[in-house]
Amino acid sequence: xxxxxxxxxxxxxxxxxxxxxxxxxxxxxxxxxxxxxxxxxxxxxxxxxxxxxxxxxxxxxxxxxxxxxxxxxxxxxxxxxxxxxxxxxxxxxxxxxxxxxxxxxxxxxxxxxxxxxxxxxxxxxxxxxxxxxxxxxxxxxxxxxxxxxxxxxxxxxxxxxxxxxxxxxxxxxxxxxxxxxxxxxxxxxxxxxxxxxxxxxxxxxxxxxxxxxxxxxxxxxxxxxxxxxxxxxxxxxxxxxxxxxxxxxxxxxxxxxxxxxxxxxxxxxxxxxxxxxxxxxxxxxxxxxxxxxxxxxxxxxxxxxxxxxxxxxx
Amino acid sequence: xxxxxxxxxxxxxxxxxxxxxxxxxxxxxxxxxxxxxxxxxxxxxxxxxxxxxxxxxxxxxxxxxxxxxxxxxxxxxxxxxxxxxxxxxxxxxxxxxxxxxxxxxxxxxxxxxxxxxxxxxxxxxxxxxxxxxxxxxxxxxxxxxxxxxxxxxxxxxxxxxxxxxxxxxxxxxxxxxxxxxxxxxxxxxxxxxxxxxxxxxxxxxxxxxxxxxxxxxxxxxxxxxxxxxxxxxxxxxxxxxxxxxxxxxxxxxxxxxxxxxxxxxxxxxxxxxxxxxxxxxxxxxxxxxxxxxxxxxxxxxxxxxxxxxxxxxx
Numbered sequence: 001x002x003x004x005x006x007x008x009x010x011x012x013x014x015x016x017x018x019x020x021x022x023x024x025x026x027x028x029x030x031x032x033x034x035x036x037x038x039x040x041x042x043x044x045x046x047x048x049x050x051x052x053x054x055x056x057x058x059x060x061x062x063x064x065x066x067x068x069x070x071x072x073x074x075x076x077x078x079x080x081x082x083x084x085x086x087x088x089x090x091x092x093x094x095x096x097x098x099x100x101x102x103x104x105x106x107x108x109x110x111x112x113x114x115x116x117x118x119x120x121x122x123x124x125x126x127x128x129x130x131x132x133x134x135x136x137x138x139x140x141x142x143x144x145x146x147x148x149x150x151x152x153x154x155x156x157x158x159x160x161x162x163x164x165x166x167x168x169x170x171x172x173x174x175x176x177x178x179x180x181x182x183x184x185x186x187x188x189x190x191x192x193x194x195x196x197x198x199x200x201x202x203x204x205x206x207x208x209x210x211x212x213x214x215x216x217x218x219x220x221x222x223x224x225x226x227x228x229x230x231x232x233x234x235x236x237x238x239x240x241x242x243x244x245x246x247x248x249x250x251x252x253x254x255x256x257x258x259x260x261x262x263x264x265x266x267x268x269x270x271x272x273x274x275x276x277x278x279x280x281x282x283x284x285x286x287x288x289x290x291x292x293x294x295x296x297x298x299x300x301x302x303x304x305x306x307x308x309x310x311x312x313x314x
Numbered sequence: 315x316x317x318x319x320x321x322x323x324x325x326x327x328x329x330x331x332x333x334x335x336x337x338x339x340x341x342x343x344x345x346x347x348x349x350x351x352x353x354x355x356x357x358x359x360x361x362x363x364x365x366x367x368x369x370x371x372x373x374x375x376x377x378x379x380x381x382x383x384x385x386x387x388x389x390x391x392x393x394x395x396x397x398x399x400x401x402x403x404x405x406x407x408x409x410x411x412x413x414x415x416x417x418x419x420x421x422x423x424x425x426x427x428x429x430x431x432x433x434x435x436x437x438x439x440x441x442x443x444x445x446x447x448x449x450x451x452x453x454x455x456x457x458x459x460x461x462x463x464x465x466x467x468x469x470x471x472x473x474x475x476x477x478x479x480x481x482x483x484x485x486x487x488x489x490x491x492x493x494x495x496x497x498x499x500x501x502x503x504x505x506x507x508x509x510x511x512x513x514x515x516x517x518x519x520x521x522x523x524x525x526x527x528x529x530x531x532x533x534x535x536x537x538x539x540x541x542x543x544x545x546x547x548x549x550x551x552x553x554x555x556x557x558x559x560x561x562x563x564x565x566x567x568x569x570x571x572x573x574x575x576x577x578x579x580x581x582x583x584x585x586x587x588x589x590x591x592x593x594x595x596x597x598x599x600x601x602x603x604x605x606x607x608x609x610x611x612x613x614x615x616x617x618x619x620x621x622x623x624x625x626x627x628x
Contacts (some may be wrong), residue, residue: 132470144563148467155565156446159598166559167593169483170551179592237484245480249458249563251469278493279481284473 003065003312004058006051007305009113009297010034010043010071012087016297017047019054019064020305024124026298028057036087040094048103066107066312067100068304070116077158080110107314109307113300114161115152117293118145120303121256125295132252135293136163138239138268139214139259142184146250163242164188186238189214189261192231199227218264229267236268240275240290247280247288258293265292317379317626318372320365321619323427323611324348324385326401330611331361333368333378334619338438340612342371350401354408362417380626381414382423382618384430391472394424421628423621427614428475429466431607432459434617435570439609446566449607450477452553452582453528453573456498460564477556478502500552503528503575506545513541532578543581550582554589554604561594561602572607579606 007026009016015034018026030050036043047069055064071091074083080097082088101108111119118127118135127133127147135145142164146153153160164184165177172181173191185191192214197207205227210216221228243255257269269290276285293299321340323330329348332340344364350357361383369378385405388397394411396402415422425433432441432449441447441461449459456478460467467474478498479491486495487505499505506528511521519541524530535542557569571583583604590599607613 146563153462156567157565157601159595160563160565162562162565162595162598165595166562167555170555170589170592177595179594241481241484245559246563248476248480249460249474249560251471251474251476253470275484278484280493281473281476281479281491284476287471 003309004062005305005308005312006054006064006067007301007303007308008047008050008067008069009116009300009304010069010088011113012036012072015047016301017050017054018298018301018305019057020302021058021062024302024305026301027059028054030054034088036090038090040091040096040099043091044096044099044103047100051104064106066109066308067104068109068111068116068306068308068311069096069100070111070113070300070304070307073112073114075110075112077109077111080108107308107311109304109311111304111307112145114143115145116303116307117258117295117299118147118256118303119152119306120295120299120301121258121293122147122150123306124302125299126256126291126293127254130254132250133254133256134161134243134246134250134252135256135258136239136243137259138187138257138261140189142187142242144246146252148250148252163246166242166245168238168241183238183242187235187242187261192217192235192261195234196228196231199231203227215260215263218261218268221264221267232264232267233271235261236271237275239268240272241279243272243288243290244276244279244285247276247284251284253287253289255288255290256293257290258296258299262292317623318376319619319622319626320368320378320381321615321617321622322361322364322381322383323430323614323618324383324402325427326350326386329361330615331364331368332612332615332619333371334616335372335376338616338619340615341373342368344368348402350404353404354410354413357405358410358413358417361414365418378420380421380423380622381418382425382430382620382622382625383410383414384425384427384614384618384621387426387428389424389426391423391425394422421622421625423618423625425618425621426459428457429459430617430621431572431609431613432461432570432617433466433620434609434613434615435572435607436461436464437620438616439613440570440605440607441568444568446564447568447570448475448557448560448564448566449570449572450553450557451573452501452571452575454503456501458560460566462564462566477560480556480559482552482555497552497556501549501556501575506531506549506575509548510542510545513545517541529574529577532575532582535578535581546578546581547585549575550585551589553582554586555593557586557602557604558590558593558599561590561598565598567601567603569602569604570607571604572610572613576606
């Protein structure tokens with residue numbers, strides 16, 4: 001495991017590469033626009049160029065031994081490709097892992113970005129030293145990646161942790177998935193924006209000049225925007241119910257919250273923590289820890305790097 | 315594995331023993347009152363007498379090789395004892411597994427009854443041939459035992475599957491656990507009785523002559539009692555939400571429903587099934603199967619027998 005690896009976070013708009021040392025630290029970085037519409041061959045060439053640029057950064061002639069890459073879902077990690085990805089249509093069905101492996105002459109692992117972020121956090125971040133952990137993405141969507149006894153828990157069809165579309169209120173608002181009152185309708189960025197805008201209008205206030213996003217609401221809640229705080233308080237309570245349910249079903253104690261809306265920090269997490277006594281057995285609730293990610297954007301890169309080492313070992 | 319084993323279902327009031335053949339069939343039975351208040355030594359003697367009575371029933375001089383026993387919780391399966399069991403106070407802290415093992419000269423396994431029932435159902439009942447399964451107890455209490463890839467999933471402190479005290483409505487009725495709107499307040503037997511009685515009174519009807527229990531409501535719903543049917547319909551919908559949430563978090567497809575309220579059959583299960591499209595991703599919901607137990611009271615005995623074989627192998 002003394003080799004160097006590259007972790008790649010392939011995003012809808014931007015792609016970030018990191019050269020990761022044997023100690024799990026990122027020592028050099030590359031960034032590029034993703035431009036998936038240019039197709040998989042073009043992307044593979046540009047990633048190869050990024051890897052080449054990183055090669056010189058490994059000290060003492062250390063060599064790059066493997067690469068891990070993660071992307072938004074759905075990802076078929078076994079076949080090493082993306083299946084109809086809404087934000088990366090140009091890459092649909094391309095055998096990305098094999099293409100990268102052949103182009104680079106390295107073992108390559110491909111994984112869903114939330115799962116990679118969870119593995120990064122587990123091995124190098126808030127989950128270090130834990131046995132089990134749930135990583136909860138609260139961004140444009142809401143989902144969770146579950147690590148049990150140090151291993152990713154996938155379920156029967158690799159869809160475990162779809163907490164964003166569990167039901168909080170069967171008579172709640174209509175979600176894009178067709179169900180009502182899903183966790184996402186309380187917690188996902190676009191819903192925070194929608195709820196905030198509705199609250200403003202109900203208070204007779206004009207819409208803000210800038211476009212409102214979930215991150216915007218989170219930022220303004222940190223100021224003195226009372227309505228933004230209320231929206232985050234409600235979101236935090238919904239997060240609390242979802243976390244409590246997972247804690248009771250899975251008997252896992254550490255929940256690490258990441259992605260854009262998580263930047264609201266304790267304005268989101270404190271209301272979630274306050275729900276624990278009300279939504280768990282006392283013996284369970286008092287042990288649940290809801291913590292922010294410590295790796296933020298580095299989580300998917302480090303997790304991909306960890307997967308690269310696994311590919312190397314396999 | 316060609317040996318005979320004994321499975322014991324230690325209940326709050328009655329204890330049932332079964333002699334189980336190599337093919338997983340119960341070929342002889344013994345029953346006795348539990349009378350836990352007489353203490354562990356007395357109980358161990360009476361179980362030993364039951365085992366002796368079963369010994370002759372094994373054909374061809376087959377010998378009994380191990381014993382498995384299950385009881386209501388909380389059970390410390392590692393130390394082999396009951397920890398402050400509400401309905402079996404006389405047995406609190408007694409090293410039941412060791413006592414039985416020394417008295418019988420056999421390997422003994424001790425497990426929680428819901429977990430034993432789940433293992434029975436998985437190996438010999440509705441779960442045969444499956445990879446993963448959740449067994450949901452709907453009786454005086456509500457809980458679940460989770461089997462992942464053929465193994466009991468326990469969680470960090472052996473409390474995984476506590477679905478009965480997850481929250482359906484934070485503003486719902488006050489549960490005995492101190493929280494509001496727990497799954498149990500919609501679904502557990504005593505709550506069905508309470509909700510049914512309240513519905514009768516609200517309709518201006520007198521209370522029934524007999525005491526109303528959850529099983530009573532289930533039985534009368536099978537007749538033409540419209541209020542009982544409505545209570546079961548509501549209970550089934552709550553079960554559906556709970557099952558859907560577990561299906562989304564765990565990505566498990568088979569949910570087997572057992573215990574007293576489950577005797578209502580499709581009057582309970584059909585409303586639960588109808589919730590799947592509304593409370594799951596369509597791709598998940600269409601695969602979820604909600605099935606009744608096929609082993610009923612034999613589940614805990616057969617599961618205990620399976621554990622006995624495991625104790626033998628270990």
